[in-house]
Amino acid sequence: KEQFEWWRTATIYQIYPKSFCDSGSQGTGDIQGIISKLDYLNTLGVDAIWLTPVYCSPMVDNGYDISDYYNINPDFGTMADFDHLLEEAHQRDIRIVMDIVVNHTSTEHAWFKSALGDKNSPYRDYYIWKDPVEGQEPNNWQSKFGGNAWELDEATGQYYLHLFAKEQADLNWENPKVREEVKDIISFWAEKGVDGFRLDVINLISKQQDFPSDDIGDGRRFYTDGPRVHEYLQEISEAVFQKYGSVTVGEMSSTTLEHCQQYSSLDGKELSMVFNFHHLKVDYPNGDKWTKAPFDFHQLKQIFNHWQLGLNAKGWGALFWCNHDQPRVVSRLGNDQQYRVESAKMLAASVHMMQGTPYVYQGEEIGMTNPGYTSIEQYRDVESTNMYDIMVNEQGVSEDDMLAILAQKSRDNSRTPMQWNDSQYAGFSKGQPWLEVAANYPEINADKAVADENSVFHFYRKLIAMRKEIEVITTGDYTDLMPEGDRVFCYKRESESQILVCINNYYGEVAECFLPQEIEAEKGEYVLSNYGEVMEQTPSNCFALRPYETRILLIN
Numbered sequence: 001k002e003q004f005e006w007w008r009t010a011t012i013y014q015i016y017p018k019s020f021c022d023s024g025s026q027g028t029g030d031i032q033g034i035i036s037k038l039d040y041l042n043t044l045g046v047d048a049i050w051l052t053p054v055y056c057s058p059m060v061d062n063g064y065d066i067s068d069y070y071n072i073n074p075d076f077g078t079m080a081d082f083d084h085l086l087e088e089a090h091q092r093d094i095r096i097v098m099d100i101v102v103n104h105t106s107t108e109h110a111w112f113k114s115a116l117g118d119k120n121s122p123y124r125d126y127y128i129w130k131d132p133v134e135g136q137e138p139n140n141w142q143s144k145f146g147g148n149a150w151e152l153d154e155a156t157g158q159y160y161l162h163l164f165a166k167e168q169a170d171l172n173w174e175n176p177k178v179r180e181e182v183k184d185i186i187s188f189w190a191e192k193g194v195d196g197f198r199l200d201v202i203n204l205i206s207k208q209q210d211f212p213s214d215d216i217g218d219g220r221r222f223y224t225d226g227p228r229v230h231e232y233l234q235e236i237s238e239a240v241f242q243k244y245g246s247v248t249v250g251e252m253s254s255t256t257l258e259h260c261q262q263y264s265s266l267d268g269k270e271l272s273m274v275f276n277f278h279h280l281k282v283d284y285p286n287g288d289k290w291t292k293a294p295f296d297f298h299q300l301k302q303i304f305n306h307w308q309l310g311l312n313a314k315g316w317g318a319l320f321w322c323n324h325d326q327p328r329v330v331s332r333l334g335n336d337q338q339y340r341v342e343s344a345k346m347l348a349a350s351v352h353m354m355q356g357t358p359y360v361y362q363g364e365e366i367g368m369t370n371p372g373y374t375s376i377e378q379y380r381d382v383e384s385t386n387m388y389d390i391m392v393n394e395q396g397v398s399e400d401d402m403l404a405i406l407a408q409k410s411r412d413n414s415r416t417p418m419q420w421n422d423s424q425y426a427g428f429s430k431g432q433p434w435l436e437v438a439a440n441y442p443e444i445n446a447d448k449a450v451a452d453e454n455s456v457f458h459f460y461r462k463l464i465a466m467r468k469e470i471e472v473i474t475t476g477d478y479t480d481l482m483p484e485g486d487r488v489f490c491y492k493r494e495s496e497s498q499i500l501v502c503i504n505n506y507y508g509e510v511a512e513c514f515l516p517q518e519i520e521a522e523k524g525e526y527v528l529s530n531y532g533e534v535m536e537q538t539p540s541n542c543f544a545l546r547p548y549e550t551r552i553l554l555i556n
């Protein structure tokens, strides 16, 4: 088992290919573009790349609607390009993690095209069909992208389930043939030499089979961490992941700690690790994403504490702020103006020093911000445009209010083209990009960041290197040292031989930090901070933190 566990000291870099780098002028990124940036990623020091879907897809949800699992979307390149990427990455000791989307397929997939309109199709039972109830949808479950989760198949009079867009039909995992197909798909990529898999909304695959209406919610309690999910994961893991030694990370929507302990349990029977999103709902008042709201700092700390303590010695979690579904963290929890550099570094340190495997999403390492779009025409994301229609046209929310909400919450905030340099289109493409580049690219770009040793980029590079050099970061227990602090998030990591304290001011004002007496600060040294000037020569237990200051204290 040991030999597979490189990922416990690793950092994984997420690439959203459509927005990463275009080798030509079509305005969408491609695989050749990724290859051209491998040296940049090597400088950053990441161990693996998680590639969001590059398979054939009509791109209704940018590749999360797959129409052919065995081929590369021509917009991104060819299978030869993919093989070349794998080879070039491996030469640099960078592993490749592929995204596997098997809760649903595109309605353009051959299986669905055969199943639609034909109750006798051999693929009919690959999907979930139900008769109408009193002439209406079979139940009141809601799509995650808005509206009812059932769509009518006119020819047969039955509905199919889609937890996401109506072009993403949910697969019927109760059917053993579906599970065999999934094993074949993943094995195909593992055989090619792919090192691991990120499993999209994998905790939604097992639906409660009586499909009840939900009188208190949107239906998620009937399919989230559902009745047979652990059984299914164990089956796939035994047949594929354990056989190939693949690293796996499950994307767990609205999950619980108890389930995640089992998904990522140390016996390796299910997955290597889990993504959960509870810490990214601290700006969803009463669970509602679609409002403009500040974040709840105490709740954020409580969630980190709950998960750090709960997974310790039981499972393993992914550490992250950003992905292609989340707004940019520096705009969300930091300050993307006056303290952009300071707050981006502070936020980075505060998750990178926890237990787990950190993920860095493209552009995060240079402190990219939300673009601040002001018109609905600028948005492309299916969730954003759906919610705009529902809230403005059906619920009567004013256009200005909705635009303000989207500017804070839209998934497109993180999907703007990667800012490589200060030339036209930020050096992302020679042609007009599919989504507008953020206007701040002349200031915020990779070329500038690499050239400046005090940049956010070099701070990430140091954090990634520290994880390899300082054992306590991987192994240490976790304790929140200032749970009551109104501005400071300060935690301790402790192993048999080392103590590390990560001290973070989450606000733009000065904040006091008090370390408990048992921490012998004066015996330690500061190994990293985000303010140039050295702090007091001998660390002490009480001191003031500057705006968004972070300090990492190591006591050997």
Ligand code: TEU
Pocket (backbone or CB within 6 Å): 061, 064, 065, 101, 144, 164, 200, 201, 251, 253, 289, 324, 325, 383
């Ligand atoms: O996302 C799953 C998911 O539930 C979200 O993070 C989702 O985007 C959010 O709830 C919307 O508010 C995954 C992918 O990461 C996402 O890009 C896909 O759209 C989705 O699955 C469907 O495949």
